[in-house]
Amino acid sequence: MLQRPILATLGVLLQIWIATGQPTITPDKNPVRVLAPGTINLTCKVKRETDIVWEHGGNRITEGGKYNISILKKSVGGGMESTSTLRVVNPTSDDEGQYSCYDENSPGEKETKIVKVLQVETTNANLTIGGSAILRCEPQNLDPAEISELHFKWTYNGQNLENPRATEHKENYTLEFNNLEPKDAGQYECNFNFKEVMTFTHLVQPVNLNAPPFVEKFEKSKNMVQGDKLKLKCVVHGHPMPEVVWKRDDQEIDYDSDKRISVEDLEKDGVIISKNGILTIFELQFEDRAVYKCEANNTFGTDNSTILVRVKDKLAALWPFLGIVAEVAILCLIIFIYEKKRSKESDDEEDAPLQKTANAQDHKGKDEVRQRKP
Known part of the structure; x- marks a missing residue:
């Protein structure tokens, strides 16, 4: 009995089943789409113990270079099954086209699949407070029919874009910013949704709005009582994600030397916005009285904010x-x-x-x- 090919998640994993006897090949009509640079993953299964051959455009593929071929033979349900996986690393437009696999003992019984590699030209930008910027990600190798079936949109950190300072221009795949603020920095995504037969293929290309760290300033000072818990949050905007270093009287805090002290990442809406952005000190003591500094760094610069923490006697009040x-x-x-x-x-x-x-x-x-x- 013939089993139809199955297109797996994201359209990059092809499972091909070839039954014994003389099968009739009925390939899935949907192509496999891969965003470059990425990886093409194709899997071919034969219901017997055998070696499997891969071809691209009628030419046999051999192991090596960008091609990786693996084979697994195992017993399944009282019979044998052979599974071969083809991986093509960093594919280009030259790697598009028809791929075939077949049982080496039955070269006439082939299963085929069309692979399309989407190449996108991106333009990142740098953030200037109060200024403007344009992000772009334009597909390079789509034919008119594919463009007509393409649904395109921008997102921010995987979420729908809700920024009054950003305007989408879908006709030229750009995102325009005006009156930029520090919180606008981050990773934006171009989402390409291709309408296929009975399904959609979703490909995502990241584009960056880079910025040095901008640290939201602390209050000038904070009064605490001996035995209280101190929790300081360093809210930082910037991209790439800034990493925070905490200092006490300009000396970097050794988190491992004092079990009362801990640091954790600061999150907003489930997304990390600053690494090590929260400093917590349990059971405050008089010696914890100091000037604390949150110092944020990324590849584009550094910024900081300080706060004076006073510790009073328990009976002070x-x-x-x-x-x-x-x-x-x-x-x-x-x-x-x-x-x-x-x-x-x-x-x-x-x-x-x-x-x-x-x-x-x-x-x-x-x-x-x-x-x-x-």
Whole structure:
């Protein structure tokens, strides 16, 4: 029984099954498409133990150079199966055309496949803040029929392009930027989707908008408490992806010497934007008080940002409260003493009039006595 050829993922893996007897070849109508520079991978299977021969354009392919041929023979379901894989490394337009494989013992029973190598001319650009740039990736070897069936679009880091400063020009395969910002740097992709019979072939060509690192500045300083966890994030824009080095008082931090310290990559929407972009210090100590620097580097330049981290005693926040309590206690004591003194003076003033009245009566009695003497 004949089994039809199967086109695998991305259209670059061809599986060919040749049954015993006299097969009728019915090749898949879809070509195998490969983006240069890449690799052509074709797999041919024969349901018996045999050697498999590969041809390109009717010429036998031999091992060596850009061609790599492997053969595997194994027992499957009580019978033997031979599998041969052809790999063509860094193919060019010369490697396009018809490829065939066949059982060396039955050269008349061939399976064929058309391979097309897409060559794309790309133009990268460098980012200047506030400036403009144009990225381009133009296919070089498509015929009019293929162009009419081609769906083309730009993406950014594999995601749909949603940038108000970028304009797609699909008619000439360009992406134009205006009023550039640091966050516009990165890898963009040209997506070529070819409409095939009952399926699509998707090829992706990266194009780069390069830029030196731009580090988002830290706040001037940060107050921490002993025992707290310090976490600093260095947000960097640039391409190629900047690598971050953390320094403490201008000395590079040795992450391995202190188990309290760790670094990890900084991600945004599942995409790494700076390598080693997060510094974490657990159980802060007084000696961790320092000026911390995030220094980012790539092939186009360097940038940095610093922050002063202060570490206070665990009880530091309690001292102001205790001071207030002490002030209130002293004030209450002063008020108490004052009120007590004032109360005593009031009692003394109340006793004074009674004494004066008694003295007056005594003097009056003495005067009366004096007047009665003859």
